[in-house]
Amino acid sequence: MTISRAFLRDGALLMLAYGLASILVIKVFGTNDVMRFPWLLLGPAVFLTMRHGYGVIALAVIGVVLGRWLQDASSSMFVDGGRYGLVLFMATWIYRRTGGAALTFNSVSDYLRLYGVGIFIGFAVSAFSAIQVQVGISAANSHDAVHRVAGAAFGFIITMLPMLAAREWSNVLRTRRGLWEGPLIIGLSFLFGQVIFLNWFNDTVGQVARGYWMFLFVTLAALRLGPIGTTITITVAAAQALIGAIYGLGFFYDDIARTHLSNYYFYIISLSSDGALVAVLFMKGQQDRKALETRSTELEALNADLKRTNADLEQFAYVASHDLREPLRMVSSxxxxxxxxxxxxxxxxxxEFLDFAEDGAKRMDALVQDLLNFSRIGRVADPLQPNSIADLVAQAVHxxxxSIEEAEADVKICSDLPVIVCSKDEITRVFQNLIGNAIKFRAEGRKPVIEITCQRQGEFWQFSVTDNGIGIDSDYFDRIFLIFQRLHTREKFDGTGIGLSVCKKIIEQHGGRIWLRSTVGEGSTFSFILPIQCA
Structure with a gap:
């Protein structure tokens, strides 16, 4: 704790407020202990303790003792002050430990924390009062337990809400709609508060029925004005209801005599919790919707940028590879x-040097040609139309x-291949690459057996090309679908390492995906799915 001018100023104002609250209660209620003045300042006391440290509790205790001295100067004023200080310490500690310093109007958990601490304060005050009765410091009262729980919780909650609203006062009536809706809704709630709590129309409206009208206005304020407008509406209603109870009017006309204002306390707590939760849930929904709209706009812009970038890259690859072939042909020639x-x-x-140079030029030309073909996928292709997969597989085999004859390979094709809407040339290339790889990577001393199968998987057709070749280690399952990736040297197996990346790009552009299962030394199964778009 730092003793600063702000601490001394706020502490002096808090002690003065306890004295004035005590005088106000005496003037209105006399000394019958219906309204205990410390309850009215629980919220400010916790708020200032959070700001300046636990030293504020000592000043709050002095303020309570001063107020009790102004009321009746009984010996219990010191006990009441100590009890109040202990409750204030516990409430501040819990409130701080649960993140109360950062409480805003933007989270349901913040409201649950606020009301939870308020209910805790009520039960703590009631427990200490019961101890006082047991040790003979004060007399028992039939209304005492409920009265203290409700009063203490009311005092904390109803005074904390306006102070939290003050944190966000700059947001009040920020929009043009709020300039007329705010005064209109608060004004209407005030007029109906006069009917409900101060007996306008001379009891021509039923007491019980009109007692719950205010919930409609609080809910309306929550939906249209947000938490701050709701706080103003609740505060006005609480003041009207208290005045009505004092003068024996309206909904709480006999509450002082019957319950020592306990009904009033519970009513205002219920009213505030209804408005607070509706306000924060509605506002949270609006914030989530705005965040979703913003995110959707950002994703659309990002998607457009990615499409432009991909188009630029494909165009660059096409132009670069096309233009590179001419100087390579010149070098080779x-x-x-x-x-x-x-x-x-x-x-x-x-x-030997000339052979190396010519071979390198030819391999470079092959790489450029493959890159050119890769960039053309999806850009230069026949239109999508119904095609018999059996015909496409037959063309790939042809x-x-x-190569099939030289390897003496046995190619088995299932008889129930479907008809789907696809690019004829590109799907033919997929089967050609997969069957060609099965032949290229055959196992020595074993006749190649290649099987092409198909089965329906929900909304997709799944095609598989299975071989009994050398297989692939599972560590390379993802790598082999990358462009220009090779697992073997050129001396052992020729090629540029682009075939499977071409297959992957074609399948994905058709709305499918490709994967493999393989066991080293036993063979591989390349599978891919395409959407069911039968002719």
Missing amino acids: YMSLLDRRYGSALNAEAH VLHT
């Missing part, structure tokens, strides 16, 4: 020309006829 014209004048080592 001049290497061949150099070998033909001056081959007889070159030694064996020079011929293209690979020579």
Whole structure:
């Protein structure tokens, strides 16, 4: 705790407020202990203790003792002051430990914390009062327990709400709609409060029925004005109801005599909890909706940017690969020309260097050609139309006829392949790449067996190409679908490492996905799904 000017100023104002509250209660209620003045300042006391530290509790105790001295100067004033200080310490400690310092109007948990601490204060005050009765410091009263619970909880909650509203006062009536809705709703609630609590129309409206009208106005304020407008409406209603109880009018005309204002306390607590929860839930829903709309707009903009970026990259890859092929062909041609014209004048080592250069140019040309084909996927393709998968597989097998014969491979194709809407050339390429890989990566000393199957999986057709080749280690399942990724050297298996990445891009552009299962030394199964779009 730091003793500062602000601490001394706020502490002096708090002690003065206890004295004035005591005088007010004496003037209105006399000394019959119907309204205990410390309850009216529980909220400010907790608020200032949170701000300046626990030293405020000592000043609050002095204020309570001063107020009790002004009432009747009984010996119990010191006990009441000590009890009040202990309750204030416990309430502040719990409130601080549960994050009360950061409480706002934006969370249901904040309201639950506020009302939970309020109910705790009520029961704590009642417990200490019961102890006082047991040790003979004060006399028992039939209304005492309920009265103290309700009064203490009321005092904390009803005074904390306006102070929390003051934190966000800059947001009040910020919109043009609030400029007329705020005064209108609060004004109407005030007029009906006069009917409900101060007996306008001379009891022509039933007491019980009109007692619950105020809940409608508090709910309306919660939906249209938010937590701050709700707090103003509740505060006005609480003041009207208290005045009515003092003068024996309206809904609480006999509450002082019957319950020592306990009904009044519970009514205002219920009214405030209804308005507070409705306000925060409605406002939270609005905030979530706005956040969702903002996020949706951001995602749409991001998606548009990604589409433009992908289009630019594909265009770049297309142009770059197309333009690169011409100088590569020139390099390869001049290497061949150099070998033909001056081959007889070159030694064996020079011929070997020329072969390396020409081979490198050819491999580079193959890479560029594959990159060009990769960039064309989805950009340069035949239109989507119904195609028989059996015909596409047959075409892929026909293209690979020579390789199949050389490997003496057995290609088994199921007889119930479906008809789907797809790009004929691109799906044919998928089967051609998968069957070609099965032939290329066959196991030595074992006849290649390749099986093509199909089955329905919900809203998709699942196609599988299974082989009995060398298999793939599970560590490389994701890597092999990346562009230009190879698991073997060129000396052992030729190729550029782009075939499976082409398959992946084609399948995904058709709304499907591709994956594999494999066991090293036993074979692999490449599976992919395509949406069911039968002709």
